[in-house]
Structure formats: C-alpha cells, structure tokens
Amino acid sequence: EPEVTQTPSHQVTQMGQEVILRCVPISNHLYFYWYRQILGQKVEFLVSFYNNEISEKSEIFDDQFSVERPDGSNFTLKIRSTKLEDSAMYFCASSGQLLSNQPQHFGDGTRLSIL
Amino acid sequence: DAKTTQPNSMESNEEEPVHLPCNHSTISGTDYIHWYRQLPSQGPEYVIHGLTSNVNNRMASLAIAEDRKSSTLILHRATLRDAAVYYCILRDGGSGTASKLTFGTGTRLQVTL
Numbered sequence: 001e002p003e004v005t006q007t008p009s010h011q012v013t014q015m016g017q018e019v020i021l022r023c024v025p026i027s028n029h030l031y032f033y034w035y036r037q038i039l040g041q042k043v044e045f046l047v048s049f050y051n052n053e054i055s056e057k058s059e060i061f062d063d064q065f066s067v068e069r070p071d072g073s074n075f076t077l078k079i080r081s082t083k084l085e086d087s088a089m090y091f092c093a094s095s096g097q098l099l100s101n102q103p104q105h106f107g108d109g110t111r112l113s114i115l
Numbered sequence: 116d117a118k119t120t121q122p123n124s125m126e127s128n129e130e131e132p133v134h135l136p137c138n139h140s141t142i143s144g145t146d147y148i149h150w151y152r153q154l155p156s157q158g159p160e161y162v163i164h165g166l167t168s169n170v171n172n173r174m175a176s177l178a179i180a181e182d183r184k185s186s187t188l189i190l191h192r193a194t195l196r197d198a199a200v201y202y203c204i205l206r207d208g209g210s211g212t213a214s215k216l217t218f219g220t221g222t223r224l225q226v227t228l
Binding site for chain 1: 147149153156157158159160161164166202206208215216217218219220
C-alpha cells in the first residue's frame, strides 16, 4: 500500500537556525498538509497546499514558516529561525481530493528538537 | 468545526469487541464523522468515516445514531496492535472545500492479554 514518507525521522537544530522538513506524499495525491504535535498535546493543523498555493493556514503558521513543492514528488516545510517552542513532532499528510469525505494519509513524522 | 466528546480512556481484553463512543450533539447535516487512530510513535491513521448510514471496512465498523448526535467505533476483535489513541472528528462537507482535520484529545485504548 502506498504511503507518505518523511525525512529525517529526527532533526536536532540550534535555536535560530533554519530547518527544512521533507515529505514525499502518495504519488497521485494532489492535496498536502502539515500538522504538528507538541509532546503530550493534541495534533494541530498548520497548513494545507494545493496547486502550488496555500489553501488554508492556522495562526501557528506565521511568517517563520513556509511550504514548497520544489519538484513533482517532494513537499517541504521550512522554519526560518527556529525557537525552542518549535520542538514537536511534525506530520505530513496527503489526500487525493479535498472533499470532506476523503481520508488524509499521514507519514510517521519528523521529531524536531530545538536546543 | 463542530465539537466531539470522547472518554479519555478505555480498556479492553484481547480478542474481545471494543465499542468506542463519541458524542457530537451539535453536528450539522453536512458533517461527516471521521475516525482516526494514532499508535505510539506513529502518525495518525485513517480508520473509517460515514455520514448517515453505518459503515464497515476491514479495520472497523462505524455505527451512527439515527439522530446523528452520537456514533460508535466498533473493533470486532481487539488485538494488542489496536492499542492507540482514537480520534472522532467531524468534517464539514457543506462547503466542499474543508481541508483540515481538527483533533481533540481522543480516547486512549489499552488492550490487555
């Protein structure tokens, strides 16, 4: 069964540094998402992306965050200047359609640790 | 997004059926009921969804109350691998463009031998 893959599985970065988290969505999917989960807390929506544009973003997704689909397979999340509070699991997801009756398929996440 | 209420935790014995309840009294007519689960150290995983009728798939069954104010996820024979946090999520199908999933705290299911 096709799956969403994320790399790296764990990223350790100094505060203030830029970090790029990478995702390879399911190949025929068109809609892409990033979520995060701070340790012990809920999974939170960050951003959705379709047709090379952001469709929706949460208040968490401020100017420090950006997303890109640089080629036909990768989907990236960049944090420009990381803060301690950015430490979390970051999950990428994709779906074949945007409709509410279609499931989103998640990767196993990247654990981001900011020192 | 409409709110759901789930018990914080439940326990089950292996190979027994498990009924995970969810209340969503403010559900609108166009809201789909989705269930996801999150195994330890993994990303959320889609389980099942429905609108009005009961649904079955290889993972579980979804029973939806006639008034749609509640639903129950049914695992027919729990295994140790089913130990996870189960999330009941409503997604608005009215606009046709609802994209995000809004996760609550879910129900942590423990399965014992």
